[in-house]
Amino acid sequence: MARANIFVGLEIGTSKICAVVGESRTDGSLRILGVGQVPSRGVRKGEIVDFETATQCVKDAIAEAEDKSDVTVGSVFLAITGSHISSFNNRGSVMIPEDQEEIEDSDLDNVRAAAAEVSIPSQNAFIHSILQHYYVDGQEGVLNPVGMLGRKLDADFHIVHGIRTRIQNAIRCVKELDVEVEDAVFSPLASAQVVLDHHQKNLGALLIDIGGGTTDYIVYVDGAVKQSGTLALGGDHITNDISMGLRLPIARAEKLKVEEGSVILGNCLPGETVVLQDESGFVGKEVERETLNTIIHMRVRETFDLLKRKLQQQDNYLDYLGAGIFITGGCSLLKGIDHLAGEVFELPVHIARAQSMAGVKSAIENPQLAAAIGLIKYAQAIHMDKPRGWISRLKQKLPRFLGLLLFFIS
Amino acid sequence: MIDINRSLHLGHNPAENITIKIVGIGGAGSNALDRIVLDGVENADLVAMNTDVQALTGSVAAEKVQLGREVTRGLGAGGDPELGVAAAEESLEAIRTSLEHASMVFVCVGLGGGTGSGAAPLIAGLAKEQGALVVVFATMPFGFEGKRRRRQADEALEALAREADAVICFENDKMGDAISPKAGIHQAFASADLTISQSVRAIASLFKRPGLIHIGFDDLRVALQNHGAQCVFGFGEAEGDNRANEALTRALKSSLMDRGRMLGDAQSVLVNICGGPEMTLNEVQILMEELGKHISDDAQIRFGSSVDRAMGNRMSVTIISSVAVEVEQVAKPQPAVIPPVALPPRISRVQPKPVAKRQPVVVEPEPVETDEDVEEMEQPAVASPAESFVEAVAEPMEEAHFAEPSAPDSPASEDEAGDDSLFGLDEPKPAAKAPAQVEKPAARPRPPVTRPPRIITQPSPVAAFSAAPKSSQEKQETLQFEPVTRGRFEKSEPTIVDGQDLDVPTFLRRNVRVK
Numbered sequence: 010m011a012r013a014n015i016f017v018g019l020e021i022g023t024s025k026i027c028a029v030v031g032e033s034r035t036d037g038s039l040r041i042l043g044v045g046q047v048p049s050r051g052v053r054k055g056e057i058v059d060f061e062t063a064t065q066c067v068k069d070a071i072a073e074a075e076d077k078s079d080v081t082v083g084s085v086f087l088a089i090t091g092s093h094i095s096s097f098n099n100r101g102s103v104m105i106p107e108d109q110e111e112i113e114d115s116d117l118d119n120v121r122a123a124a125a126e127v128s129i130p131s132q133n134a135f136i137h138s139i140l141q142h143y144y145v146d147g148q149e150g151v152l153n154p155v156g157m158l159g160r161k162l163d164a165d166f167h168i169v170h171g172i173r174t175r176i177q178n179a180i181r182c183v184k185e186l187d188v189e190v191e192d193a194v195f196s197p198l199a200s201a202q203v204v205l206d207h208h209q210k211n212l213g214a215l216l217i218d219i220g221g222g223t224t225d226y227i228v229y230v231d232g233a234v235k236q237s238g239t240l241a242l243g244g245d246h247i248t249n250d251i252s253m254g255l256r257l258p259i260a261r262a263e264k265l266k267v268e269e270g271s272v273i274l275g276n277c278l279p280g281e282t283v284v285l286q287d288e289s290g291f292v293g294k295e296v297e298r299e300t301l302n303t304i305i306h307m308r309v310r311e312t313f314d315l316l317k318r319k320l321q322q323q324d325n326y327l328d329y330l331g332a333g334i335f336i337t338g339g340c341s342l343l344k345g346i347d348h349l350a351g352e353v354f355e356l357p358v359h360i361a362r363a364q365s366m367a368g369v370k371s372a373i374e375n376p377q378l379a380a381a382i383g384l385i386k387y388a389q390a391i392h393m394d395k396p397r398g399w400i401s402r403l404k405q406k407l408p409r410f411l412g413l414l415l416f417f418i419s
Numbered sequence: 420m421i422d423i424n425r426s427l428h429l430g431h432n433p434a435e436n437i438t439i440k441i442v443g444i445g446g447a448g449s450n451a452l453d454r455i456v457l458d459g460v461e462n463a464d465l466v467a468m469n470t471d472v473q474a475l476t477g478s479v480a481a482e483k484v485q486l487g488r489e490v491t492r493g494l495g496a497g498g499d500p501e502l503g504v505a506a507a508e509e510s511l512e513a514i515r516t517s518l519e520h521a522s523m524v525f526v527c528v529g530l531g532g533g534t535g536s537g538a539a540p541l542i543a544g545l546a547k548e549q550g551a552l553v554v555v556f557a558t559m560p561f562g563f564e565g566k567r568r569r570r571q572a573d574e575a576l577e578a579l580a581r582e583a584d585a586v587i588c589f590e591n592d593k594m595g596d597a598i599s600p601k602a603g604i605h606q607a608f609a610s611a612d613l614t615i616s617q618s619v620r621a622i623a624s625l626f627k628r629p630g631l632i633h634i635g636f637d638d639l640r641v642a643l644q645n646h647g648a649q650c651v652f653g654f655g656e657a658e659g660d661n662r663a664n665e666a667l668t669r670a671l672k673s674s675l676m677d678r679g680r681m682l683g684d685a686q687s688v689l690v691n692i693c694g695g696p697e698m699t700l701n702e703v704q705i706l707m708e709e710l711g712k713h714i715s716d717d718a719q720i721r722f723g724s725s726v727d728r729a730m731g732n733r734m735s736v737t738i739i740s741s742v743a744v745e746v747e748q749v750a751k752p753q754p755a756v757i758p759p760v761a762l763p764p765r766i767s768r769v770q771p772k773p774v775a776k777r778q779p780v781v782v783e784p785e786p787v788e789t790d791e792d793v794e795e796m797e798q799p800a801v802a803s804p805a806e807s808f809v810e811a812v813a814e815p816m817e818e819a820h821f822a823e824p825s826a827p828d829s830p831a832s833e834d835e836a837g838d839d840s841l842f843g844l845d846e847p848k849p850a851a852k853a854p855a856q857v858e859k860p861a862a863r864p865r866p867p868v869t870r871p872p873r874i875i876t877q878p879s880p881v882a883a884f885s886a887a888p889k890s891s892q893e894k895q896e897t898l899q900f901e902p903v904t905r906g907r908f909e910k911s912e913p914t915i916v917d918g919q920d921l922d923v924p925t926f927l928r929r930n931v932r933v934k
């Protein structure tokens with residue numbers, strides 16, 4: 010029991026692989042005990058393309074986390090992402106048997122199963138089925154119908170699915186190291202656990218996690234997940250654009266982006282340049298600042314435009330985002346990105362990272378770690394629910410439908 | 420001594436509304452297009468036409484036409500020109516639509532394969548039919564590619580010469596001589612691409628830059644429209660004090676110039692000089708005088724000169740002409756030597772000058788600062804072939820390594836119930852989507868395509884390939900481009916949204932010139 014409240018979140022990101030060890034206190038608070046982070050290799054657009062190399066990096070990250078936290082890692086919660094992941098909303102309905110008075114726990118399972126009776130491509134697997142709302146005899150806004158009287162139970166779910174083999178790929182990489190994967194969690198769902206609070210989810214919020222290889226997003230309206238997905242676009246694209254446009258090697262382009270880049274146009278003096286220094290401090294090539302920023306701007310604006318179109322395609326939840334937009338992930342550090350997002354989405358924009366956490370401060374303040382830290386919160390939520398015996402039942406009956414539980418806790 | 424015996428337009432003639440279309444056919448053609456995009460051409464529309472969907476997806480051209488979707492099923496013509504012809508015939512309408520309204524069509528093609536050799540003459544003919552001035556830039560295969568390819572190329576060249584107004588032909592064998600045999604083919608291709616890019620851009624730019632003395636469309640037409648003639652072409656650019664002379668020297672060194680000796684036989688020579696705002700009349704005069712030494716006294720010179728700010732303190736000279744072959748043959752019969760500048764075989768003009776020391780026209784590929792940045796090996800995705808051939812060469816190994824299901828068959832974990840479990844390891848690791856591959860012409864096996872009879876049909880609107888984005892159901896598909904080398908994004912699935920390959924830099928797709 011001693012270690013039962015220790016959780017490990019693992020993100021196999023495109024730029025970095027990080028393992029975060031956290032402790033869930035009896036009062037429900039979370040504390041980060043240690044973080045292991047190594048630059049990622051063999052990962053592109055959030056997915057493993059070179060299995061052995063990536064496995065080695067995961068091993069190093071876990072070893073470092075063990076070192077820092079003095080905890081032996083036996084299992085992890087794993088963040089997954091990739092362009093193969095998609096989502097939709099679906100309603101499940103069940104009739105309550107005539108001879109049954111009240112709605113029971115088992116009816117909730119049944120309605121969930123009913124919602125999942127929808128065809129997804131055969132090579133796909135369900136990742137999450139996240140409860141949005143229950144309806145009892147058509148009446149909306151029921152939080153927990155168990156014990157209520159009714160003949161018909163409906164429930165809306167946000168269902169996330171992806172290509173099975175590609176999800177297994179990431180899981181396999183961890184298992185290779187004799188570490189168990191307790192659950193695989195769609196990355197933005199994990200980030201949202203620590204970036205958004207209860208209030209913001211209720212008001213309506215869009216979370217965008219812009220990492221190296223992917224831009225993951227999730228929309229909450231009325232406290233429920235309405236939309237989520239991944240664009241296989243990220244900081245790597247910005248870097249690659251700079252590399253091509255200015256004819257610089259990738260590493261230099263990356264450095265230039267991080268140190269000097271901005272998405273704001275028209276702020277430079279005419280002819281203002283950045284002088285690139287090589288390792289030995291020699292003055293090298295000069296790069297026009299406005300050119301650099303134009304390249305970055307075009308890419309980031311395009312990504313936002315694309316995301317906006319995607320979000321508008323479905324029910325236009327953009328109109329319901331009372332709390333606005335929250336950007337996290339490494340690229341949220343790009344200068345002026347909040348302005349640009351504001352311009353595109355015409356909504357208030359916040360640069361955000363993990364909240365309500367204690368422990369290793371540098372980690373909490375780092376937006377690149379939002380997903381990995383979020384996993385800890387997600388794990389905590391699931392385990393707090395465990396005594397009710399949900400998990401074990403669900404595990405047998407259904408594919409990983411643990412996302413549901415978040416609804417009760419968050 | 421130089422008599423400019425033609426009245427010249429002054430300034431830009433607004434009535435002359437030239438629309439230029441650059442068509443890349445087959446794998447080589449579309450690689451050349453990529454190069455052109457990278458180097459930048461402002462006043463032309465680019466379209467890639469290919470049977471090979473993978474290659475087409477990799478092209479950065481804004482417009483794409485899949486040839487012979489039924490006939491080749493997106494697989495390429497496998498080196499069979501007849502299949503190339505059939506493919507073009509199947510897609511006749513799409514080709515026509517694409518070439519509509521173009522007053523000038525430049526066709527870039529590598530001869531010797533199936534698609535380019537088969538389809539290019541037909542496409543050139545269609546363009547001609549629609550009233551365009553058609554200039555073909557063709558490469559002839561390397562000697563080591565074998566006799567069959569050579570023969571196919573010869574036949575195609577002959578057909579092209581019949582259809583087009585002018586064929587500018589480059590010998591692959593002659594373009595890569597400065598190159599080590601090992602890196603050979605890729606670098607040679609890259610330098611061929613550069614040469615083609617330069618030539619195409621040089622001609623296209625004649626119609627873009629505001630001319631001090633403007634060369635008109637008709638001037639070019641006259642210079643080139645000389646059937647049964649060999650095209651002479653040279654381009655050179657230089658900066659510094661002696662730029663006028665150096666630019667000319669480089670132009671005369673072009674592989675199609677034979678150091679200017681070809682010019683001696685020309686009846687009509689078109690010359691365009693371009694420079695930044697500081698270009699002086701004196702410089703232009705120096706250059707023209709020097710050039711005059713290579714041109715016969717009774718030749719007609721069409722001279723144009725334009726100022727382009729973007730040129731900075733550089734100066735360039737473009738020389739275009741055609742030489743009536745008969746004259747030459749009568750004058751100096753020579754033993755048969757494979758001409759470094761290939762000619763349409765029916766002309767069978769013989770190169771009179773020794774082949775020694777011919778320089779490839781390679782304006783130094785832009786340095787990518789590799790020596791300065793040894794720490795970083797990674798190349799940008801969509802790198803031009805010139806920049807990334809090393810990587811391209813190294814690639815197959817890595818690929819093979821990856822394609823292997825590398826994960827050991829660890830047993831499925833028993834505690835996981837349900838067939839849907841993601842946690843079981845019962846399935847093999849997915850081999851990531853086959854990455855774009857650099858096509859090695861000689862090694863390419865013939866795809867398993869049974870060839871239906873040659874019927875001219877509309878391409879069916881059903882996408883014939885799996886990962887392809889659904890393009891709007893226009894007849895002419897606009898496919899996405901997958902660069903030869905995808906650098907950073909190699910091995911990953913291309914990010915294609917609404918038919919656009921978003922791995923290609925945004926600024927490139929939006930045609931924004933940087934620098």
Ligand SMILES: Nc1nc2c(ncn2[C@@H]2O[C@H](COP(=O)(O)OP(=O)(O)OP(=O)(O)O)[C@@H](O)[C@H]2O)c(=O)[nH]1
Pocket residue numbers: 444445446447448450451470471495496497498499528529530531532533534535536558559560561564568591607608609611612804858860
């Ligand atoms: N300049 C240049 N030439 C090339 C390149 N690749 C191939 N070639 C040459 O072009 C010839 C034709 O090859 P491709 O263009 O690949 O053939 P294709 O026309 O697409 O025909 P199929 O592949 O048979 O459908 C080859 O024999 C080579 O000599 C390239 O990247 N650049």
Ligand SMILES: Nc1ncnc2c1ncn2[C@@H]1O[C@H](COP(=O)(O)OP(=O)(O)OP(=O)(O)O)[C@@H](O)[C@H]1O
Pocket residue numbers: 020021022023024025026049054055056090219220221222223224243244245263266267268338339340341342343344376377378
């Ligand atoms: N200060 C900065 N300014 C701009 N960009 C930055 C900065 N710091 C990091 N980045 C960029 O953030 C990206 C990495 O972010 P992050 O660590 O969130 O990605 P990841 O989780 O590894 O990747 P993914 O989630 O896409 O698989 C890189 O592209 C990096 O260049």
Ligand SMILES: [Mg+2]
Pocket residue numbers: 020022023218220221338380
């Ligand atoms: Mg991430």
Ligand SMILES: [Mg+2]
Pocket residue numbers: 445446447471474495496532534858
């Ligand atoms: Mg081909």
